[in-house]
Amino acid sequence: MDYKSSDGYAGPRSEDILPASATAAVKVVIVGGFGVGKTTLVGSVSEIRPLTTEETMTQAGVGVDDLAGIEHKTETTVAMDFGRISINEQLVLYLFGTPGQERFWFLWNGLFEGALGAVVLLDTRRMEVSYDVIGRLEERGVPFVVAVNAFPGAPKYPMAELRTAMDLDDTVPMIDCDARDRSSCRDTLMALMRYLYSLTTVSTEPQ
Amino acid sequence: MSEPGHGTESGAEPPGNPDRLYILTGGETRTEAKTHLDLVTLVVSRAEPDPGLQPEHAAVVRMCDFPLSVAEISAYLELPVSTLTPLLTELLSRGKVEARPPVPAAALPDVQLLEAVMHGLQKL
Ligand SMILES: Nc1nc2c(ncn2[C@@H]2O[C@H](COP(=O)(O)OP(=O)(O)OP(=O)(O)O)[C@@H](O)[C@H]2O)c(=O)[nH]1
Ligand SMILES: [Mg+2]
Numbered sequence: 001m002d003y004k005s006s007d008g009y010a011g012p013r014s015e016d017i018l019p020a021s022a023t024a025a026v027k028v029v030i031v032g033g034f035g036v037g038k039t040t041l042v043g044s045v046s047e048i049r050p051l052t053t054e055e056t057m058t059q060a061g062v063g064v065d066d067l068a069g070i071e072h073k074t075e076t077t078v079a080m081d082f083g084r085i086s087i088n089e090q091l092v093l094y095l096f097g098t099p100g101q102e103r104f105w106f107l108w109n110g111l112f113e114g115a116l117g118a119v120v121l122l123d124t125r126r127m128e129v130s131y132d133v134i135g136r137l138e139e140r141g142v143p144f145v146v147a148v149n150a151f152p153g154a155p156k157y158p159m160a161e162l163r164t165a166m167d168l169d170d171t172v173p174m175i176d177c178d179a180r181d182r183s184s185c186r187d188t189l190m191a192l193m194r195y196l197y198s199l200t201t202v203s204t205e206p207q
Numbered sequence: 208m209s210e211p212g213h214g215t216e217s218g219a220e221p222p223g224n225p226d227r228l229y230i231l232t233g234g235e236t237r238t239e240a241k242t243h244l245d246l247v248t249l250v251v252s253r254a255e256p257d258p259g260l261q262p263e264h265a266a267v268v269r270m271c272d273f274p275l276s277v278a279e280i281s282a283y284l285e286l287p288v289s290t291l292t293p294l295l296t297e298l299l300s301r302g303k304v305e306a307r308p309p310v311p312a313a314a315l316p317d318v319q320l321l322e323a324v325m326h327g328l329q330k331l
Contacts, residue, residue: 009266009270023307054286085331087328091327092247094247094276114311114312116324194325201318
């Protein structure tokens with residue numbers, strides 16, 4: 001139940017309010033194919049009920065139409081689920097779940113800008129989406145870990161085999177994850193942080 | 208060194224039709240250093256909502272009594288981020304709200320930041 005003020009606009013429930021001392025936020029992106037468990041993962045660790053934000057992209061027609069002076073636009077709207085974890089009195093972590101299919105990549109510019117890193121949720125029943133996502137993240141230089149969630153009846157592969165199939169670098173962590181389980185999701189986020197930490201310390205080591 | 212602020216004035220027009228951009232963003236804000244609004248920029252009110260504000264503007268000011276991210280405001284108002292951003296920019300330029308930018312993006316995150324996040328996650 002949201003708090004509705006007299007103007008009819010909902011706002012945060014009293015328990016969802018951040019302290020006035022919150023000064024800065026960081027974000028992590030959860031990315032994966034359709035129905036892979038993004039929303040479930042966000043909900044498992046979020047201190048607020050997951051919320052939905054919409055992003056629209058308007059693309060003006062280019063090329064011949066412009067020369068003819070004709071304006072035509074296409075608009076795409078995508079909903080993103082997100083949740084929140086207060087790290088301490090000052091720092092807030094936001095988790096955004098975003099679809100991995102290529103047609104949604106237009107969202108990535110704003111989303112990944114400044115993001116600490118990403119969790120790629122891998123569904124062993126449909127690996128192509130994750131394969132494309134991983135390639136794209138590598139291109140953008142976004143650090144990520146791969147979380148494999150086990151669905152009933154999904155084929156079970158050894159991690160090494162998945163790593164080969166995904167063309168994954170040996171250094172990229174892979175973990176089993178049940179998106180419905182809070183501690184499993186926490187461990188997945190931890191794995192990402194430890195990985196980021198390792199990247200930081202490697203790069204600052206004296207040559 | 209060239210004179211600051213006159214870099215492109217007399218030069219060739221950069222691509223992307225700047226005149227059009229100028230119109231879209233409103234002439235008066237052009238010279239201000241625009242605050243970039245991220246999805247996780249925290250917005251906090253600086254004033255009470257006053258009766259002169261449009262309903263959506265007033266709702267933002269009321270809602271941001273305590274810090275809220277742009278994403279949360281967008282969710283509560285059910286407005287796409289692209290619609291919300293100009294509204295927030297206007298409130299910012301009128302001093303009704305302040306923006307607390309996210310931890311700045313770096314090629315690699317700061318060790319202390321990561322330690323803080325890990326410590327926070329451990330409590331989950
Ligand atoms: N067994 C199992 N089921 C899961 C897991 N994660 C999610 N599910 C179930 O899979 C279904 C889809 O999960 P969602 O979290 O909605 O997936 P999503 O990625 O957000 O889906 P879209 O936003 O529609 O792309 C739900 O019924 C979940 O309960 C998991 O780790 N294990
Ligand atoms: Mg979802």
